Amino acid sequence: MADPTPPSNVAEYSVSDISFSIKRTLEDTFGYVRVRGELGRISRPGSGHIYLDLKDDRSVLAAVIWKGSVSRLKIQPEQGLEVIATGKVTTFPGQSKYQMVIDALEPAGAGALMALLEERKRKLAAEGLFAPERKRALPALPRVIGVVTSPTGAVIRDILHRLADRFPLHVLVWPVRVQGETCGAEVANGIRGFNALAPGGAIPRPDLIIVARGGGSLEDLWGFNDEQVVRAAADSAIPLISAVGHETDWTLIDLAADVRAPTPTGAAEIAVPVKAELMAAVDDLSRRLNSGLVRLVSARRTELRAAAAALPAARDLLALPRQKLDFIGGNLERGLIVNTRALRTRLIKAxxxxxxxxxxxxxxxxxxxxxxxxxxQSRALGVAVRAQAQKLEGISRRLTPQPLTRQIGLGTERLDNLFARLVRAAHQANQNRRRHLEGQEKLLKSLSYKDVLARGYALVRDAEGQPVRRPDDAPAGSRISIEVADGRFDAVVSGGGAPAPEASPAPESGATGSGTADQAPARKASRPARPRADAPASGNQGSLF
Incomplete structure (x- = not known):
């Protein structure tokens, strides 16, 4: 029977052809875009990539930040923050969806920074990092002061000049950048570095830390609002003074520090007293002490003379005890005679x-x-012997062969039961270990890189047997070894390879398709053909999400 459907001249496309055609069209049209929106859902899987949503009041745009770009971000994405994202729009053919690959992220104006600052302030305050009971008292007279600031700015010169005027002492400077992307990490490392110094070591441990910077805009001072700076200041075991900006400026480190100074110069004034004033106070106290001692000695001398004048003479004090001693001495001889007579009478009676x-x-x-x-004793011994004989006779009557035979039989039966249970338990344990071993064998086979080679990939190693992951690892003229599914052959690199187009991540075992090598014709025939850049991804390659 003929097919009733008339033939059509419309070209037929596969699903992969349509998907990759749309992908190329989007990347060519939106290869570089800047998108303003509010951050919605944010996901941070263990791979290190960040998946998020950019949204406004009508639409949502899925976006991804690859692991290599996360470390270069000026700000870390937080839900609800309004940002401007820079990158390109592409598609993910495996799920028929489009997304934006973000290379840079920045806040959308000062309003967004203030909103982020308030949100971070509420979060850290909820953890108790700004609580008054966490703050420590400053030392009255520190011997060593550590300053975390830029070594080339005017701030450190102002602090050193003020300390030299008031009270010269030992100052340690931890050089950091006070502005820019790395400012927060460097300041936090400086605070932790001073705390890590051991007391009595080659480098003296500071008794006080000053974190200082001159004035600036909100963006200039943003590094001191970094969360890791606030946590380092709150965890510092050494008292810390925050002197960031002018008196009207404030940052989150001001709330976590033990004391906030209005300016860096003010921090130096808070840290140490004026040496001349201390010396004047010590001299005044010394004079007052000497005067007080003189008055105290004079008063005690007067009291002693008055007490000595009120005491009676020595002969008057000893007159009564001397008379009592004479009376007792006169009665001693008569008492000895009476006592001797009484003892003689008791002896005669005895x-x-x-x-x-x-x-x-x-x-x-x-x-x-x-x-x-x-x-x-003889009667009691006889009674005890008869009682023990009766007790021994009763024991001998109980120790007859029949009860012993019955107990032996019961013990034998119990031993047989225990042996049978032991055999069953050993058999069951062997079965469990066998099943566990079979599962481990299947898992080993599924994770082996041999399966990856069987799908058409090749494992390239250099002369030392190390995997070649990039074209730069195999310069021209070097010898390489290429392992495929059914064998291995050697080759020589004839020239540097060009970077491969962006594709799905290769397996971690080192299988790669990059590089150019001279090889025998027989080996060329046995290698699988390299897939096209726009070919559809295999179902075994996973997905980006």
Missing amino acids: ETLLTPAMLSRRTLQARDRLTGLGDR
Whole structure:
């Protein structure tokens, strides 16, 4: 039967042809764009890329910031922040969606910076970093002061000049940039570096830290609003003075510092007192101390003389004890005579009681008592022996062969049951280990780079056997080794390769398709053809999302 549908002359396209044609059209039309919008959903997977949404009141634009561009951003993306994003618009054919690849991100004006600043301030305040109880008292007279600032600006000269005028001491300067993208990280490292110095080391540990910078706009002072600077100031074990900008300027480090100074010069005045004033105060206190000691000694001398005049003479104090001693000495001889007579009388009475008849009577009484105790002991021993014999007879009646045989049988049966349970448990454990080993074997096979080679890739190594990941790793004339699915062959690089077009990430095992090599004709025939740049991605290559 003939096909009733008439033939059509409209060209047919595959899904991949349409997808990549749209991708090239978008990238050619919107190869460089600047988009203003509010940051919506933000996702940070473990790969290091950032996926986010740019939105306004009517539309949402998906965007991605690759890992290599994240470290170069002036600001970190935060939800709700209005920004201007610079990059290109492209598509992701695997999900039929378009997206923007962002290369640079900046806030959309001072209003956005203030909104970001207020949001960051609320977040850090909620963590308690600005709490008054965290702040430490400044040392009254520090011996070493650490200053975190630019070594070439006027700020450090003003601080050193003011310290020299008031109280010269040892000053350590930690050089940092006080403006720009790296300002926050350098200032935070400076604060942590001073805290990391060991007391008594080759470099003295500061007793006080001053973070200083001259005045400027909000953008100029933005580095001191960095979150890592605020956390470093709050965690500092050394008291810290913040002297950033003029008196009307304020940053987040001012809230986390122990003391805020209106200017860098004011920080130096807060840090140390005036040496001349201290010396004058010490001299005044010394004079007052000497005068007070003189008055105290004079008063104590007067009191001592008054007390000595009120005391009686020595002979009057000893008259009564001397009379008492004479009375006791006169009675001592008479007391000794009376005591000797009383002791002699007690001795005579005791002697009359110790007669031979009395001793014989007491001896007979003791012998009778000893005989009675011996008889009682013999009777008690007989009773105890009979009781132990009866107890032993009862035990012997219980230890008959029949109960012992029954206990042995029960023990044997219990031992057999335990042995059977042991055999079953060992068999089950072996089965579990076998299943675990089979699973590990399957996982090893799925993660092996051999499967990647079987899909048409090649593993290129240099003469030392290291993987070649970029064309610069294999200069012209160097020998390389190329491993494919069914073997390996050697080649010589004839020229530097051009950078490959952007494609899906290659496997981490080092498989690559870049580089140009001279090789034998037989090997050329066995290598798989290089896929076109606009060819559709294989289903095994994963996705960017």
